[in-house]
Amino acid sequence: MDTRQQSNYAFRGAVSTNNALEEQKHDNEEETAQETLRPDEDMVSVVPRADISGKCVVANTEIKVGSHLFTLYGDKLREPTPYTIQVASHAHIHPEGKLIFVNHSCSPNTRFQYTPSWDLYAVRDILPGEELTFDYTTTEWQMAQPFQCNCCSTKCIHKVQGFYFLNPEQKSEREGVISPVIRAQLQE
Ligand SMILES: [Zn+2]
Helix, strand or coil, X not given: CCCCCCCCCCCCXXXXXXXXXXXXXXXXXXXXXXXXXXXXXXXXXXEEECCCCEEEEEECCCECCCCEEEECEEEEECCCCCCCEEEECCEEEEECHHHHHCEECCCCCEEEEXXXXXXXXXXXXXXXXXXXXXXHHHCCCCCCCCEECCCCCCCCCCEECCHHHXXXXXXXXCCCCCCHHHHHHHHC
């Protein structure tokens, strides 16, 4: 997969890693997500990608390392789709907003952090016009629709099908970045 499609789902609230508190925090998280997302609208744009029949997210301005980009929120599904992000063993969020158009790279310039909500941050300075990417294998155990990656990274894994399918070296390289869901799967 290189692109994600426009979402038609209604807003459902941000994702929490703490399931026990999820319900009582729900309202606060919705407010936080909306407040956090608003300034980001100016930082990035969704544009067609020249080499594929899809879209991507590019920086409108220089984005400094550590900058917050998106909070994950959206409709929760029991099964993965090509567009979802796995947040529990049987829970997959169909992202709302521009996040759904952030494509995969094996040497990405953004990554998720997972507490208290799931948020995407820049892991290096990003130049104006540069495409934003994250590594789908850091959140997906087994992808609904594996795809061939052409990211040109020296670390490219070529066939992107989920963390489960990475070799031991590739898994170890992602140790500090993987989601709590992947971490839990590894311990089973
Ligand atoms: Zn790649």
